[in-house]
Amino acid sequence: MEWLNAIIQGILLGGLYALFAVGLSLVFGTMRLVNLAHGDLTVLPAYIGLIIVGTGVHRFNPLYVIPIVMVIMFIFGYALQRGLLNFVVQKGEVQGVIVTFGLSIVIMNALQEAFTPNSQRLQVGSLNSASITISDQLAIGWLPIIIFILAVVVIAALQLYMGRTMMGRAFRAVSDDQEAARLMGVNTKHVWGVAMGVALLIATIGGVMYGIRTTFHPMLGADRLIFAFEAVIIGGMGSSWGTLLGGVILGVAQLLGSFAFGPAWSILCGHVVFVIILALRPQGFLAKTVTA
Amino acid sequence: MSAATSPATQDGRQYSVSVASRVNLLILGFGILIVAILAVFPLFGGTEWTRRLIDFFCYLALAELWNLMLGYAGLISAGQQGFIGIGAYTLWLFSDILGISPFLGVVFAAIGGAIIALPAAALVFKLKGGYLAIGTWVIAEILRLIVANIKRAGGNSGINIQATSELVQELGNAAWYSRVYWWALAGAILAIGVTYFLLRSRTGLALTAMRDNDLAAESCGVNLWRAKLYTFLIAGAGCALVGAVQAMYTLRVHPGSAFSINWTAYLIFIAVIGGIGTIEGPIIGTIIFYVLRETTSQWGTWYFIALGLLAIIVTIWSPAGIYGWVLKKTNFVMFPLQRKLRYSGKGDAPPEVGAGGDGSTG
Numbered sequence: 060m061e062w063l064n065a066i067i068q069g070i071l072l073g074g075l076y077a078l079f080a081v082g083l084s085l086v087f088g089t090m091r092l093v094n095l096a097h098g099d100l101t102v103l104p105a106y107i108g109l110i111i112v113g114t115g116v117h118r119f120n121p122l123y124v125i126p127i128v129m130v131i132m133f134i135f136g137y138a139l140q141r142g143l144l145n146f147v148v149q150k151g152e153v154q155g156v157i158v159t160f161g162l163s164i165v166i167m168n169a170l171q172e173a174f175t176p177n178s179q180r181l182q183v184g185s186l187n188s189a190s191i192t193i194s195d196q197l198a199i200g201w202l203p204i205i206i207f208i209l210a211v212v213v214i215a216a217l218q219l220y221m222g223r224t225m226m227g228r229a230f231r232a233v234s235d236d237q238e239a240a241r242l243m244g245v246n247t248k249h250v251w252g253v254a255m256g257v258a259l260l261i262a263t264i265g266g267v268m269y270g271i272r273t274t275f276h277p278m279l280g281a282d283r284l285i286f287a288f289e290a291v292i293i294g295g296m297g298s299s300w301g302t303l304l305g306g307v308i309l310g311v312a313q314l315l316g317s318f319a320f321g322p323a324w325s326i327l328c329g330h331v332v333f334v335i336i337l338a339l340r341p342q343g344f345l346a347k348t349v350t351a
Numbered sequence: 352m353s354a355a356t357s358p359a360t361q362d363g364r365q366y367s368v369s370v371a372s373r374v375n376l377l378i379l380g381f382g383i384l385i386v387a388i389l390a391v392f393p394l395f396g397g398t399e400w401t402r403r404l405i406d407f408f409c410y411l412a413l414a415e416l417w418n419l420m421l422g423y424a425g426l427i428s429a430g431q432q433g434f435i436g437i438g439a440y441t442l443w444l445f446s447d448i449l450g451i452s453p454f455l456g457v458v459f460a461a462i463g464g465a466i467i468a469l470p471a472a473a474l475v476f477k478l479k480g481g482y483l484a485i486g487t488w489v490i491a492e493i494l495r496l497i498v499a500n501i502k503r504a505g506g507n508s509g510i511n512i513q514a515t516s517e518l519v520q521e522l523g524n525a526a527w528y529s530r531v532y533w534w535a536l537a538g539a540i541l542a543i544g545v546t547y548f549l550l551r552s553r554t555g556l557a558l559t560a561m562r563d564n565d566l567a568a569e570s571c572g573v574n575l576w577r578a579k580l581y582t583f584l585i586a587g588a589g590c591a592l593v594g595a596v597q598a599m600y601t602l603r604v605h606p607g608s609a610f611s612i613n614w615t616a617y618l619i620f621i622a623v624i625g626g627i628g629t630i631e632g633p634i635i636g637t638i639i640f641y642v643l644r645e646t647t648s649q650w651g652t653w654y655f656i657a658l659g660l661l662a663i664i665v666t667i668w669s670p671a672g673i674y675g676w677v678l679k680k681t682n683f684v685m686f687p688l689q690r691k692l693r694y695s696g697k698g699d700a701p702p703e704v705g706a707g708g709d710g711s712t713g
Binding site: 087092093095143146147150152153154155156157158160161162163164165167168169171172281284285288289292323324326327330331333334337338341 | 421425427429473474477478480481482484485486488489492493496497499500612615616619623627652653655656658659660662663666667670
């Protein structure tokens with residue numbers, strides 16, 4: 060039964076990875092920018108949540124704080140894009156990688172300076188440990204289930220947003236042909252700003268929910284970025300549901316690896332599965348776009 | 352140093368293609384002098400400064416190799432720490448387990464780096480641009496996690512290299528660090544030399560063509576994949592060599608520091624500040640990085656924040672870096688790579704035509 064437990068926990072963990080990965084994929088899709096700071100930008104909202112929740116007697120429930128942090132991160136993303144990243148997007152991919160790598164170092168070290176490298180946690184009381192017990196060896200926490208459902212809802216909503224709204228259409232137009240979109244009157248700089256805002260808004264849901272589920276510290280960004288990247292590549296670039304599938308495969312690989320060889324091998328097993336899929340099926344499972 | 356000269360045309364004009372000018376010969380002489388002084392430095396410089404220069408040469412070699420990959424082959428790597436770590440642990444393996452002299456172990460470390468680079472290249476070349484960068488990072492993480500799980504190698508907490516500690520006892524501090532120094536100097540000269548001669552060769556022309564327009568290069572018969580592979584292998588071997596030298600310098604190996612992503616942060620900073628796509632840029636960048644580190648690294652996180660901000664600012668406002676700025680103002684070239692069409696004979700000389708060689712990444 061324990062292996063079944065590992066698989067179920069892995070699937071649920073995949074939902075969390077999908078929440079980290081969707082933003083990375085969205086930003087790359089609309090502006091061909093590989094945002095190396097994306098991992099750190101999922102850690103940042105957890106700390107913003109920590110500030111709003113506050114300490115002492117007047118503590119807010121972190122779950123109610125999420126919408127506020129989402130708004131803050133949307134504004135931050137829009138400002139970051141228009142104030143800094145728009146200057147690099149058109150210069151080329153190399154510049155984008157260097158600037159976002161620099162940004163990643165700045166965010167990580169600023170968080171260490173402000174909040175110390177120690178682990179923190181957003182407490183939600185009884186929900187932290189509430190679970191459905193199926194049998195003696197099989198108990199599924201409510202929190203991982205909620206996170207997985209959130210991931211499904213977020214991806215479905217993003218699909219609707221991309222397909223049905225004016226801004227979603229602009230995202231796709233800019234993605235296909237920037238010049239043509241501009242000729243049709245699309246303000247590409249604004250569209251990129253909104254795309255980054257939406258990406259960070261989704262990253263916030265993942266980042267804060269992670270902070271509720273377990274402890275977090277400023278150095279988590281690197282692993283987050285790598286897991287998000289692996290989910291995107293496994294699932295296939297440009298496909299949101301593929302990202303969820305990629306996250307699930309990665310999560311199951313990590314937890315089955317941990318079950319079979321011990322916790323020290325967990326992340327390595329995830330990487331190995333990623334490498335095998337990259338070698339055998341580099342386009343991923345549900346790829347929509349051919350261009351990389 | 353003329354490469355080729357055309358027969359005189361009917362009106363007595365003669366063209367030749369050359370790479371170096373007389374000034375470059377002067378610089379070459381000056382360069383040989385500097386290298387000669389650096390080679391004998393440990394004999395009079397004292398252990399303190401010898402140790403500092405070891406570190407300096409390590410960063411210089413790494414930055415040159417990283418720059419070769421990005422500036423010429425268009426490969427952005429965020430995973431060179433993987434090869435640095437492999438080099439360090441190969442040195443430990445050869446000197447402590449197999450009982451071979453660490454000075455020879457450095458050579459095996461370089462070979463080990465190249466061997467790891469081959470399958471790594473086959474994997475990451477399936478990715479492009481920024482995703483390739485994260486791909487190399489994943490490779491480095493895989494190597495780190497494997498090494499950290501080997502109990503014999505000290506696991507997560509690392510291990511002292513016994514053979515090196517014994518040699519320090521036997522030779523004394525001064526003699527030990529001079530020997531490490533010569534390896535570090537050799538590494539830096541090798542990195543610059545290999546980069547220079549690779550770029551002067553046929554592969555170099557292919558790389559330059561690829562950098563400027565990969566589609567056009569491919570349609571002219573350039574084998575992109577092979578040219579990229581050569582650079583990746585050279586960089587892998589070079590980084591592993593430096594990793595081995597670093598292990599001899601610190602006398603221990605530790606997965607957290609040997610495979611640290613900070614290496615990539617330093618290399619990006621050095622190449623960006625100095626100037627990407629030039630051999631001279633990383634030399635300037637390393638000097639600036641070194642001075643900055645010696646003066647401000649005690650500020651910890653603020654030092655890293657400053658490095659990150661500087662890299663961002665330079666990339667946006669002055670993407671050619673310091674050397675790019677110098678080049679624009681003075682046209683001073685230390686390592687001539689541009690092939691220039693020169694003209695001799697009667698009549699007005701047409702302007703010099705340059706092709707290939709230096710310049711920004713475009």
